[in-house]
Amino acid sequence: MKPSPQDFDQLRKLLALKRHEPPPPGYFNHFSDKVIARIEAQGLVMRASWRQRLFPELNARPVLACAYGLIITGLLVVGLGVSQSLDSEESPAPTLGSPWFAQTPAPASALPSGAAVARPLTEQTDPTSSVNPVFTSSPPRFLFDVNQLRFERASYDLH
Amino acid sequence: MNANVLEKAPLAPVAPAPDSDPQVEQRLVKRAKCGDLEAYDGLVRRYQERIYATIYHMTSNHEDANDLAQETFIKAYQALKSFKGDSSFFTWVYRIAVNKTINFLKQRKNKTHMSLNDLDFNTEHDADLLALISEKTPRREVNLIELQEKLNIAMQKLSQVHRLVVTLHDVQGLSHEEISRIMDCNAGTVRSRLFYARQQLQAYLSDYLK
Numbered sequence: 001m002k003p004s005p006q007d008f009d010q011l012r013k014l015l016a017l018k019r020h021e022p023p024p025p026g027y028f029n030h031f032s033d034k035v036i037a038r039i040e041a042q043g044l045v046m047r048a049s050w051r052q053r054l055f056p057e058l059n060a061r062p063v064l065a066c067a068y069g070l071i072i073t074g075l076l077v078v079g080l081g082v083s084q085s086l087d088s089e090e091s092p093a094p095t096l097g098s099p100w101f102a103q104t105p106a107p108a109s110a111l112p113s114g115a116a117v118a119r120p121l122t123e124q125t126d127p128t129s130s131v132n133p134v135f136t137s138s139p140p141r142f143l144f145d146v147n148q149l150r151f152e153r154a155s156y157d158l159h
Numbered sequence: 160m161n162a163n164v165l166e167k168a169p170l171a172p173v174a175p176a177p178d179s180d181p182q183v184e185q186r187l188v189k190r191a192k193c194g195d196l197e198a199y200d201g202l203v204r205r206y207q208e209r210i211y212a213t214i215y216h217m218t219s220n221h222e223d224a225n226d227l228a229q230e231t232f233i234k235a236y237q238a239l240k241s242f243k244g245d246s247s248f249f250t251w252v253y254r255i256a257v258n259k260t261i262n263f264l265k266q267r268k269n270k271t272h273m274s275l276n277d278l279d280f281n282t283e284h285d286a287d288l289l290a291l292i293s294e295k296t297p298r299r300e301v302n303l304i305e306l307q308e309k310l311n312i313a314m315q316k317l318s319q320v321h322r323l324v325v326t327l328h329d330v331q332g333l334s335h336e337e338i339s340r341i342m343d344c345n346a347g348t349v350r351s352r353l354f355y356a357r358q359q360l361q362a363y364l365s366d367y368l369k
Contacts, residue, residue: 008357010368015329015360017307018314023211023221031211032203035232036196044237046194 181247188248192239199239203232206249209331210256216326217260217319218267219311227263231256246340253341261319306367313363321356328353 039045184205190198210231215224235252242251314322320342327333327341328349335346335353342349361368 008361011357011361011364012329014306014310014364014367015325017303018216018310018330019212021215021307023215023225027225028204028207028211031207031228032200032232035203035229035236036200038229038233039196039199039236042233044233045196046192046240 184248185244188239188242188244191236192242199236202248202252206252207232210252213253213326213331214256214260216314216330217264217322219315223263223267227256227259231259234259250337250340254343257323257341261323264319309364309367313360316363317356317359321352321359324349324352325356325360329357 184202187198187201187205191202207228211224211228214227214231215221218224218227231252235255238255242248314325317325323342324338327338328335333341335349338349339346
């Protein structure tokens with residue numbers, strides 16, 4: 001016997017009665033609490049990484065993660081710019097007209113007593129001879145320290 | 160007892176579709192994956208009633224349904240990291256519930272106890288049941304508990320897959336497509352199983368469908 005759709009409608013009405021078999025009243029009030037308590041009791045709680053704990057929203061919202069990334073990048077760029085401008089204020093770039101190349105930043109008292117003190121070109125009055133050594137006896141403090149570079153005249157004594 | 164209680168009763172509306180705003184659900188899942196138990200609590204609350212009801216209609220026992228529903232959500236939490244989001248969380252957790260229940264029923268094969276006496280009918284807000292109860296015609300005076308008991312006995316006579324299809328479709332109100340995703344088969348198979356299951360139930364419950 002093949003039942004008609006009308007028969008199935010009757011059956012479905014009957015089956016619909018099963019929707020009214022709920023658990024005791026208030027059962028679902030604490031259902032999820034029990035589930036969470038069992039998860040904790042069994043030590044199943046997942047441990048998130050420090051990044052996930054710190055920025056839980058970043059995982060949920062990629063747009064927010066991008067915004068954070070842009071802000072941090074911007075801060076880095078600004079910080080780099082500020083540090084470069086401060087450096088340039090402390091040591092301005094030398095110009096051809098400035099006596100920067102002839103400067104001797106190290107104070108005379110800091111030099112050894114026997115060492116010759118190099119003088120700036122502008123102060124040198126005898127251009128024909130020099131007894132000053134080209135190199136000082138003390139080694140430079142740092143190979144690429146531009147403040148240590150000296151521009152001195154070298155000459156040969158013909159006598 | 161031969162009561163045609165459904166003669167004038169309208170076809171009851173199917174259960175509402177799950178409240179599944181995909182974005183909210185995805186956000187809760189991601190947070191739960193990060194160890195946020197509050198988010199997982201939100202997911203449990205979202206689907207607890209539907210999962211419980213499905214298991215109950217499969218087992219016809221509140222205690223078993225309680226245990227299995229809790230275990231379903233615990234198992235789902237354990238496996239949450241493997242959830243890739245190919246399907247909705249709802250479908251995924253339903254699959255876990257169904258597998259757990261079927262395994263349980265296999266183990267309980269020879270043990271058939273049905274605690275139907277503790278049924279608590281929520282008649283206050285149901286139009287069908289109000290109609291059944293309020294109209295005191297001789298034909299409509301029916302022992303609802305006994306009727307549901309007969310219904311449960313008939314359901315238990317079905318195979319597990321047929322019982323599951325009837326439960327998900329005719330009791331829970333899921334579509335064929337949703338059921339096919341849960342049962343991992345095509346919609347045509349769901350339809351044929353549903354048809355067969357209805358035929359079987361029709362035969363078992365013939366006294367109530369005249």
